Each structure stands twice: as structure tokens, then as C-alpha cells.
Amino acid sequence: MRRIRRMLFLIIALLIILIGYNIRNYSEESKKENNQEEKKKEQVSSSWVNINEYKSLQEAINDAKSKGKSLYLNERTTSISSDVVIPSNVKVFGGTIKFLNQSSIILQGNKPSIYNVTIESQVYGIGERGIIELVNTNAASLKNIKILGDNDATAILCKTRANNTYIKNMDISGKIAWGLLFNDGESEQGKGYRTVQGINYSGGRLGSGLYIHNFKFGNVDSTRKGDGIEINAPDYGFDDVVIKNALIRRANRTNDFSSNGIGLGFANCTNVKLKDLRVYNTGHDAIHFEKGRNHLIKNFYVKNSYRTIGVSHTENSVFQKGLSFDSNIWIASYNHVSQKPMENVIFKDITFDGAKEYGILLSNAKNISFTKITLKDYNGSPTTPIIQFYDAGKGSVFNSKLTEIKIIKANGRVMSAPIIGILSGSTNNCLSNIVFKGYDINSISVDKSLNQLKNLNDDK
Numbered sequence: 001m002r003r004i005r006r007m008l009f010l011i012i013a014l015l016i017i018l019i020g021y022n023i024r025n026y027s028e029e030s031k032k033e034n035n036q037e038e039k040k041k042e043q044v045s046s047s048w049v050n051i052n053e054y055k056s057l058q059e060a061i062n063d064a065k066s067k068g069k070s071l072y073l074n075e076r077t078t079s080i081s082s083d084v085v086i087p088s089n090v091k092v093f094g095g096t097i098k099f100l101n102q103s104s105i106i107l108q109g110n111k112p113s114i115y116n117v118t119i120e121s122q123v124y125g126i127g128e129r130g131i132i133e134l135v136n137t138n139a140a141s142l143k144n145i146k147i148l149g150d151n152d153a154t155a156i157l158c159k160t161r162a163n164n165t166y167i168k169n170m171d172i173s174g175k176i177a178w179g180l181l182f183n184d185g186e187s188e189q190g191k192g193y194r195t196v197q198g199i200n201y202s203g204g205r206l207g208s209g210l211y212i213h214n215f216k217f218g219n220v221d222s223t224r225k226g227d228g229i230e231i232n233a234p235d236y237g238f239d240d241v242v243i244k245n246a247l248i249r250r251a252n253r254t255n256d257f258s259s260n261g262i263g264l265g266f267a268n269c270t271n272v273k274l275k276d277l278r279v280y281n282t283g284h285d286a287i288h289f290e291k292g293r294n295h296l297i298k299n300f301y302v303k304n305s306y307r308t309i310g311v312s313h314t315e316n317s318v319f320q321k322g323l324s325f326d327s328n329i330w331i332a333s334y335n336h337v338s339q340k341p342m343e344n345v346i347f348k349d350i351t352f353d354g355a356k357e358y359g360i361l362l363s364n365a366k367n368i369s370f371t372k373i374t375l376k377d378y379n380g381s382p383t384t385p386i387i388q389f390y391d392a393g394k395g396s397v398f399n400s401k402l403t404e405i406k407i408i409k410a411n412g413r414v415m416s417a418p419i420i421g422i423l424s425g426s427t428n429n430c431l432s433n434i435v436f437k438g439y440d441i442n443s444i445s446v447d448k449s450l451n452q453l454k455n456l457n458d459d460k
Contacts, residue, residue, distance in 0.1 A: 048072045051095065058084050065090050073097070073117065080105075086112040099123050099149075104133045113141040121149035121174070130157025131176070135196055138163045146171045152224060154178035155217070159194050160201040164209035171216045177226035179217035179248075182206050184235045208239040218249030220281065225254045227262040228279070234268050234291070241272040246279075253283025253306070262288045263305065270294055277301065285310035286327070293317065307332050308352065313339055318346045326354040330375070335364035337395040343367050353377055359386035364395025370402045377410040385421030385445065392425035402431045409438025418445035427451060 048070040054060035057078050064071040065087055073095025081100040086092055088109030097105065098120040107114065114132070121131045131153050134140055140162060147155045147170075155172045158165075162182065172179050186193045186202045194202040210231070217228040228248035231238050246264065253261025261283030266272050269292040277300040279286040286305035289295060295317035301324075302308045308324040309331045311317075324330060330352040335342045342365040351374040352359075358380045362368065370387075378386050386407060389397035407419060419439050422429055427450040434456050436443070441456050 050074055051078055061086060061090060061092065086114060088112060093117060096120060102129060104129050104131065106133045106135050107137055107140045108135045109137065111139045112137060114145065115143035118146045121147065121151060121153060123151060130154045132156045134158040134162040134165065136161045137165065141166045142170060144169045147174060147176065149174035149176055152177045154181045156180040158182045158206060160196050161204065161207045163207040167212045167215065169214045173216060173219060175219045175222040175224055177224035179228045181230050182238060183232045185232050187235050205236040206233055206238050210241045212243045213245060215243065215246040218251060220249050222250055223252060225252045226260050227251050227265055230262060230265045231269050232267045237268045237270065239270045241269060243274050245276045248279045250281040251283060260284065266292055268292055275299055280304055282306060289314045302327065312342060314342050314345055316344045319350065320348045322350040324352045328357040330355050331360045333362045333365060335395055337364050341365050348372055355380045357381060358384055361388050362397050363390035366398040366400065368400040370405060372404045374406045376408045379410050379413060382415050383417050385417050386419050388421045389423060389426040389429065391423035396425035397429060398426065399428045402434065404433045406435040407439060419443040422446035422451055
């Protein structure tokens with residue numbers, strides 16, 4: 001027994017020594033980590049000023065500018081009752097900015113930045129002001145921003161000039177009328193529209209370069225009227241837009257004659273690249289292009305929109321890999337005969353499922369290609385062809401192709417019009433590898449002496 005007690009005593013003593021060593025070692029390691037963390041904080045804090053040290057947001061921004069530092073909002077709410085300007089090379093981050101009246105956060109100059117910020121704009125009657133306005137900026141950056149509110153404002157507005165704007169992780173989830181609007185249309189809006197801070201920008205371009213990654217807009221319960229993303233540059237044009245992963249939840253239209261209610265719209269733009277789009281509940285076009293060229297739209301999903309694609313007077317562009325459900329119209333391309341026709345546009349690998357009014361309507365166009373297109377459950381006008389190329393009165397279609405097209409009849413649907421109508425005046429078009437399921441394969445109206453038909457199939 002003595003030997004056993006002696007052994008137990010030795011084991012306990014060894015355990016006490018080991019525990020004491022580990023505690024001292026852990027304590028020393030903790031001290032080292034704490035010291036490193038404190039040093040890191042000192043290094044970081046030396047690069048920014050803290051909002052707690054100032055009476056107002058603008059005072060803090062001005063001091064950060066004078067010291068060449070960033071402004072930390074200290075993860076708290078800062079209220080503003082007048083416009084706030086973030087000037088060149090100033091970064092504002094880490095907190096909430098709350099509007100008390102009709103104010104804007106203005107980014108101005110070279111490399112202004114705002115990130116990791118929530119903006120609460122609950123003030124009514126803001127109208128055409130921007131919650132965030134870009135005023136003559138270069139390389140402005142907006143990252144990890146959430147905008148809340150219920151008003152007729154535009155979340156991000158530029159009507160002056162903005163070059164190389166970078167937006168990442170933008171969530172406009174409040175009931176805001178417009179998501180992002182770049183607009184040089186003084187010819188449309190009236191004289192003085194582009195005059196900001198006493199400077200008239202109407203004589204020049206909006207700029208070029210807009211890069212957006214992860215963009216959310218819209219509240220499904222909103223009744224506000226506006227667009228998700230719109231680059232409207234009718235006067236001078238806008239170049240180089242890249243948008244990846246955009247979600248538009250709703251965009252309402254004022255009435256049947258208004259041009260708003262667009263998911264993503266581009267007027268007079270060049271080099272627009274859109275990828276991975278999800279667009280729901282738009283009162284007008286889910287995807288809209290007019291008077292531009294050199295675009296690529298790839299991987300899009302559209303549901304419950306008035307028109308899936310509205311495109312006119314556009315050149316050298318591709319719409320590829322898309323799904324559309326329950327639109328009123330699939331593709332509307334009305335190109336006025338008095339203007340340059342739409343030319344060299346490709347639609348490829350797209351399924352359209354469910355149409356309430358019309359299918360694909362095309363006028364005043366040439367060298368248009370529809371390839372690997374599936375059309376299902378058309379419940380639109382029985383007196384209008386599901387695919388129609390117009391006649392000379394609205395603008396004929398020339399040198400275009402319909403190939404690998406599959407048209408599947410909706411249950412009980414009766415058409416009095418041909419399924420495909422190539423009207424008089426539209427010539428040199430080629431229809432090949434067309435499959436009808438449920439429709440009469442001979443239900444094609446076309447002048448065969450002026451257009452080509454081959455490999456038509458009736459899939460029973």
C-alpha cells in the first residue's frame with residue numbers, strides 16, 4: 001500500500017508541474033498575441049481618424065483629408081442633415097449614415113471611397129437627388145454598401161462625369177425608386193439638368209468605365225417607379241461597362257407609355273458585358289439596349305417581366321445562355337425605318353417559356369441570328385405569328401437566320417396566324433432545322449422564292 005501511495009503522490013506531483021508549465025506557457029503566448037494585436041491596432045488606427053472625436057461627419061471627413069487618413073465611423077450611427085462631400089483620396093468606412101432630410105453623400109474627385117457602410121434614407125420627397133452622387137470622379141470605389149429607405153430617390157446617381165467607377169457588394173434593398181442611374185440626357189431632361197454645384201457638365205461625356213460585381217436592387221413590395229441599373233447616354237455615349245452577378249427583384253413602370261420599369265438598360269453605350277443576371281418583376285424590359293454596339297450578355301434568368309429583351313438599333317452584340325419565364329413578350333426589336341437598322345446581333349442557347357402577348361418581333365434589321373432557341377407555352381395573340389419578321393412598312397428584315405429552333409405548343413392553344421411569319425419585303429433569310437411540337441410544320445408564312453427553308457421537322 002505504501003508503494004502504491006508513493007506512486008500516486010509522484011504522479012500527482014508531475015501533473016501539477018506540467019499544468020503549471022502549460023499555464024505559464026499559455027500566459028506568455030497570450031501576452032505575445034495581445035501585444036501583437038495591440039501593435040496591429042496602433043498601426044491601423046494610425047491610418048484613420050475616429051468619428052467619435054468630431055462634432056459632424058463633414059468635419060471628420062475634412063480632418064481626415066487634411067491628415068491624409070481614412071475616416072472610421074466606429075460601427076455606430078451618424079446622422080446628417082445636409083450634403084456630405086467625400087473628396088479625393090478619402091475613405092469612409094465601418095458604420096451607419098442616417099439621413100434626417102433631403103441630403104446626399106457626394107463622392108468627388110480622384111479615388112474617393114466608401115465601404116462597409118449602411119445608409120438609411122427614410123426621408124420622403126428626395127425625388128431626382130441621389131442618395132450617393134458621383135460628381136466628376138475618377139476611380140471612385142463603393143464596396144459592401146447597404147442602402148435602406150422608402151422614397152423616390154436614386155440610390156447611385158451620376159449626371160456629371162465619372163471615369164472608372166468600381167462597385168462591389170451593393171445591396172439596395174429598401175423601397176428606392178432607382179438603383180443606379182448614369183444620365184447625360186440633358187436633351188431629354190431639359191436645360192440645367194447636368195448643372196451641379198454651379199458647374200455645367202452638359203457639353204461633355206459622362207465618362208467611361210463602370211465595373212460592378214454583386215449588385216442587388218429592389219424590394220418585392222415596392223410601388224416606387226424606376227429602373228434597376230440604367231446607363232442613359234443619348235447625347236454623348238458611355239463606354240466600357242462590366243456587370244457580374246446582378247439581382248433585380250422589382251422595377252415598376254409608371255404607366256404603359258413611360259420608359260421606366262427596366263431591369264438593366266443601356267442607351268448609346270459601347271462595350272457592355274453582362275454576366276449572371278437574375279431579373280424579376282419588371283414593368284418594362286428586363287434587359288434593354290438601344291443605339292449601341294459590341295455587347296455580350298451571358299447567363300441570364302428572367303421571370304415575370306413585361307418584355308424579356310428589348311433591343312433596337314444595336315450592332316455587333318450577343319445574347320447567350322438565357323432562361324425566360326412568364327413574360328408578356330419575349331423579344332421586341334422595333335427599329336424605326338428612319339434610323340440605322342439593327343445589325344449583326346446573335347441570340348443563342350435561350351429558352352423562352354410562357355408568353356402572354358407576343359413572341360419574337362423583329363423589324364428593320366439585317367444579319368440577325370437566332371440559334372438553339374426553344375419557345376414553349378406561347379399564350380399570346382393568336383392572330384400574330386410567334387416569330388415575326390416585319391414588312392417594309394415597319395422595316396423589313398434581311399440576311400438573317402433561324403436555325404435549330406424548337407417551338408412547343410401550349411396546351412389547348414389554337415393559332416389563326418402562322419407560327420412563323422416572314423412578311424413581304426423581308427428577304428434573303430434562312431430558316432433551317434426548325435422543329436414544331438404540337439403545331440403544323442407547314443404553318444410558316446414565307447416567300448420561298450426570296451428566302452430559304454430547309455430541314456423542317458414535325459415532332460409529334
